[in-house]
Amino acid sequence: MDHYDSQQTNDYMQPEEDWDRDLLLDPAWEKQQRKTFTAWCNSHLRKAGTQIENIEEDFRDGLKLMLLLEVISGERLAKPERGKMRVHKISNVNKALDFIASKGVKLVSIGAEEIVDGNVKMTLGMIWTIILRFAIQDISVEETSAKEGLLLWCQRKTAPYKNVNIQNFHISWKDGLGFCALIHRHRPELIDYGKLRKDDPLTNLNTAFDVAEKYLDIPKMLDAEDIVGTARPDEKAIMTYVSSFYHAFSGAQKLLEWIRRTIPWLENRAPENTMHAMQQKLEDFRDYRRLHKPPKVQEKCQLEINFNTLQTKLRLSNRPAFMPSEGRMVSDINNAWGCLEQAEKGYEEWLLNEIRRLERLDHLAEKFRQKASIHEAWTDGKEAMLRQKDYETATLSEIKALLKKHEAFESDLAAHQDRVEQIAAIAQELNELDYYDSPSVNARCQKICDQWDNLGALTQKRREALERTEKLLETIDQLYLEYAKRAAPFNNWMEGAMEDLQDTFIVHTIEEIQGLTTAHEQFKATLPDADKERLAILGIHNEVSKIVQTYHVNMAGTNPYTTITPQEINSKWDHVRQLVPRRDQALTEEHARQQHNERLRKQFAAQANVIGPWIQTKMEEIGRISIEMHGTLEDQLSHLRQYEKSIVNYKPKIDQLEGDHQLIQEALIFDNKHTNYTMEHIRVGWEQLLTTIARTINEVENQILTRDAKGISQEQMNEFRASFNHFDRDHSGTLGPEEFKACLISLGYDIGNDPQKKTGMMDTDDFRACLISMGYNMGEAEFARIMSIVDPNRLGVVTFQAFIDFMSRETADTDTADQVMASFKILAGDKNYITVDELRRELPPDQAEYCIARMAPYTGPDAVPGALDYMSFSTALYGESDL
Numbered sequence: 045m046d047h048y049d050s051q052q053t054n055d056y057m058q059p060e061e062d063w064d065r066d067l068l069l070d071p072a073w074e075k076q077q078r079k080t081f082t083a084w085c086n087s088h089l090r091k092a093g094t095q096i097e098n099i100e101e102d103f104r105d106g107l108k109l110m111l112l113l114e115v116i117s118g119e120r121l122a123k124p125e126r127g128k129m130r131v132h133k134i135s136n137v138n139k140a141l142d143f144i145a146s147k148g149v150k151l152v153s154i155g156a157e158e159i160v161d162g163n164v165k166m167t168l169g170m171i172w173t174i175i176l177r178f179a180i181q182d183i184s185v186e187e188t189s190a191k192e193g194l195l196l197w198c199q200r201k202t203a204p205y206k207n208v209n210i211q212n213f214h215i216s217w218k219d220g221l222g223f224c225a226l227i228h229r230h231r232p233e234l235i236d237y238g239k240l241r242k243d244d245p246l247t248n249l250n251t252a253f254d255v256a257e258k259y260l261d262i263p264k265m266l267d268a269e270d271i272v273g274t275a276r277p278d279e280k281a282i283m284t285y286v287s288s289f290y291h292a293f294s295g296a297q298k299l300l301e302w303i304r305r306t307i308p309w310l311e312n313r314a315p316e317n318t319m320h321a322m323q324q325k326l327e328d329f330r331d332y333r334r335l336h337k338p339p340k341v342q343e344k345c346q347l348e349i350n351f352n353t354l355q356t357k358l359r360l361s362n363r364p365a366f367m368p369s370e371g372r373m374v375s376d377i378n379n380a381w382g383c384l385e386q387a388e389k390g391y392e393e394w395l396l397n398e399i400r401r402l403e404r405l406d407h408l409a410e411k412f413r414q415k416a417s418i419h420e421a422w423t424d425g426k427e428a429m430l431r432q433k434d435y436e437t438a439t440l441s442e443i444k445a446l447l448k449k450h451e452a453f454e455s456d457l458a459a460h461q462d463r464v465e466q467i468a469a470i471a472q473e474l475n476e477l478d479y480y481d482s483p484s485v486n487a488r489c490q491k492i493c494d495q496w497d498n499l500g501a502l503t504q505k506r507r508e509a510l511e512r513t514e515k516l517l518e519t520i521d522q523l524y525l526e527y528a529k530r531a532a533p534f535n536n537w538m539e540g541a542m543e544d545l546q547d548t549f550i551v552h553t554i555e556e557i558q559g560l561t562t563a564h565e566q567f568k569a570t571l572p573d574a575d576k577e578r579l580a581i582l583g584i585h586n587e588v589s590k591i592v593q594t595y596h597v598n599m600a601g602t603n604p605y606t607t608i609t610p611q612e613i614n615s616k617w618d619h620v621r622q623l624v625p626r627r628d629q630a631l632t633e634e635h636a637r638q639q640h641n642e643r644l645r646k647q648f649a650a651q652a653n654v655i656g657p658w659i660q661t662k663m664e665e666i667g668r669i670s671i672e673m674h675g676t677l678e679d680q681l682s683h684l685r686q687y688e689k690s691i692v693n694y695k696p697k698i699d700q701l702e703g704d705h706q707l708i709q710e711a712l713i714f715d716n717k718h719t720n721y722t723m724e725h726i727r728v729g730w731e732q733l734l735t736t737i738a739r740t741i742n743e744v745e746n747q748i749l750t751r752d753a754k755g756i757s758q759e760q761m762n763e764f765r766a767s768f769n770h771f772d773r774d775h776s777g778t779l780g781p782e783e784f785k786a787c788l789i790s791l792g793y794d795i796g797n798d799p800q801k802k803t804g805m806m807d808t809d810d811f812r813a814c815l816i817s818m819g820y821n822m823g824e825a826e827f828a829r830i831m832s833i834v835d836p837n838r839l840g841v842v843t844f845q846a847f848i849d850f851m852s853r854e855t856a857d858t859d860t861a862d863q864v865m866a867s868f869k870i871l872a873g874d875k876n877y878i879t880v881d882e883l884r885r886e887l888p889p890d891q892a893e894y895c896i897a898r899m900a901p902y903t904g905p906d907a908v909p910g911a912l913d914y915m916s917f918s919t920a921l922y923g924e925s926d927l
Contacts, residue, residue, distance in 0.1 A: 048561055052264055074168070076274075077172075078277075079270065081175070081284065084263075086263065087263045089112055092111055099168070105133045106156075109137060109159075110124050111138045113144070116179075117178065118339075124139065130160065134156045138156045141154070141170075149173055151170075156713040161220045166395065178243060180283065191213075193211070198226065198289055207239065208225045213731035214276045217282050217286075218245060219242050220247075220268070223285075223289070224237060224248055224251060224271070227252060227260070230259070230293040234259055255461070256289070260289075265285045299344060302340060303377075303380040303383075310384070310391040312391075318402070318406075319402045319403060322395070322399050322402055326399060329395060344381060379860060405479060406486070408474055408477070409474060412474060413468040415463055418462050418463070419492060427495075430499070430505075433509075434446065435513045436513070437598050439604060440520075440521045441647075446510055455505070457499065467492055468493065471485050496738045503760075520588055520592070520599075523585075524606075525633050527585055527588075527605075528605035531581050531608045532606060540615040545620065545624065548844065553638065555640075557638045561635060564628070571621075572619075583795070607641045645713060645716045645717070646717055648705060652701060652719075652726060653721065655701060655721075661738060662687065663729070667736075669684055669687070669740065677744055678748065681745065684740055685741065686739065691733060691737055701723070764851055781918060802846035865915055865919075871883070876902070876904055876906060878911070878912050884896075895914075
């Protein structure tokens, strides 16, 4: 309604200058302002279904402050921020303060940050500013306004009442009679003024406040005690309270003033040149209908109801009828309202007709602008796109894509033909209707048509260039594809050939090198055909180059089907041709080397195949000689020496074979299919042969010595050999413990043994039991002596020589003194004497006592007490001395 609600000057704000932020409020005044301003705010906020409790806290986020301004002004404010951060609160309060400032109010030292921080002085000052602007500014009485007008109104209304003298807005109201007089003047039925006393201000104030709250819908803004209890009530609180009474009782005057201000606005028929301006007028009219008129309809209805009710109650009370002042009668209000509605109807009809008139032209103009903008936006960059020569460096696939894209553009271009025709038709119609901006419309339309013709020409030119380039690139692409199909396998063949020609071969036989040579000759036979294929592939590439040069095709890249270049093919072909003679030479040299190696193999095999069997035969013959019993030992020895001589004479052949083997090793020959014998086999066999013949000769010589020393007959010797050979089942020339035991049993010895000790050898206990079974009755020392004779090296086996020695001693009739002394020396632990304890420990009791009784004391330099002389005892025992 700002359009029809004439603005007053802001002189009514001059009293605001007494609001000094640097001065502290009187505590009593602050309390009164809190109550009054809170009640005033809630009287409006309740229309929106809310209220405040704490005036400085509830306005901090700015939400209820914006809502309050919307209710009291009837206007919509900007959309508030819903965030809870400080910046959101400051933004909301600033929106409210900006709205207040837009109503011509000068805000003195009031900032959003202070309201958000809950500054009570600034918050009360802001609310007072709002009250002044929206509750007091519009009060007008006899050419006075705002505060003076409100004071004059109060003086006029209370003039007939005694004890009431309104001169200000503080102490003039302390006794409460002023409030009661205002109510009685307008609603005499609500208060019995004659019963009120000036000396009872509490009763007067409570009566006025309670009646106003109950019957006049004026909230109780102060308590009676707040006014009576202060020397000077707060002026702002009293003004706020009194203004509510003014607005409650001055409805007729306010309504008439509103009607007088509104009718000129509705009768204004000044036309607008643009649709936007006319739509703004219509929007203002709708706001008038929706926001401003409905409250006035209610006011008018309420005035009539209040007037009729007042007249009825006055009549029933036998009091004079109430007569409003001149020009404020109900009939005056009805007449003014009728004029308002008549003006409203005419204004609405004019608005609609004018809008329809402008709507037609604006619709055409907007339609032209819209279609022209769409077309211009579509054509933007199209000429540059059609002029570009991107096809000159494109590949075939890119050319095909460009053609598809161009075909789509041509379709789009044809579809836009209708829009161009529509634009021209609209421009023609606007010219015929004499549109005020026709020159700019015509210029724009001409530019669009000229551009359209140019686009058509460029489109045809680009299509021709694309099709020509496509045909050339298709030919080149086919050549590229054929080149790739033939170059790839040829390149693979050359790479494989280079790899084979440079491959380091390792062969061990003449057959292997012959196979490699044959394969190489076959490869060389394929080279002429390969060279023809190379020339054909290069010819394809040359054809591409010819097309490029003839038609000036700007090739964007290389062959898309392969990375193999003609230079690479020629380079590899030259390399292959260089490698062929190198391979020929290498194969020839290797063939000669393998022929030499084959000769060495055959030379070695010829000798090894003779020497190997000869060694094996000699080994077998010597073995037979050592175990057979043909002739005497002397015959066997003679036979063996002949073998030894023949073996020694064979040594030059072994040396010759060693020489051949050295040649084979130097030639790095690791196998020989012509023989199963290696030099290592020959060496081991030869060494075994020499060892065997020497050992066998030695054994026979020892047997002869034993036979002669022991007086063993040839028949006994043959029996021993037969028994030994019989139990030497592995033909090793020795007897194991079990074989030795079996041999003794076969010779007539009854040897007891523990059946739980079948270990494959005769341990100490088994052998001792064997000796005892043969008639020996001996201790540990004697048994050890015999074992040291049979197995002196403690190998666990008994040789034939040891067997003969043992058997010759067993078959002898007597022992010698040396043998007896050797036995005693063992019993004595290698000492030259023996003690009584040692004899009793090692010999049976009767034999021990026999020796003790007959042995003389030992008198040598190493003698100890009780030492006995076993040497003299042994000599005397065998008759060599006298015991």
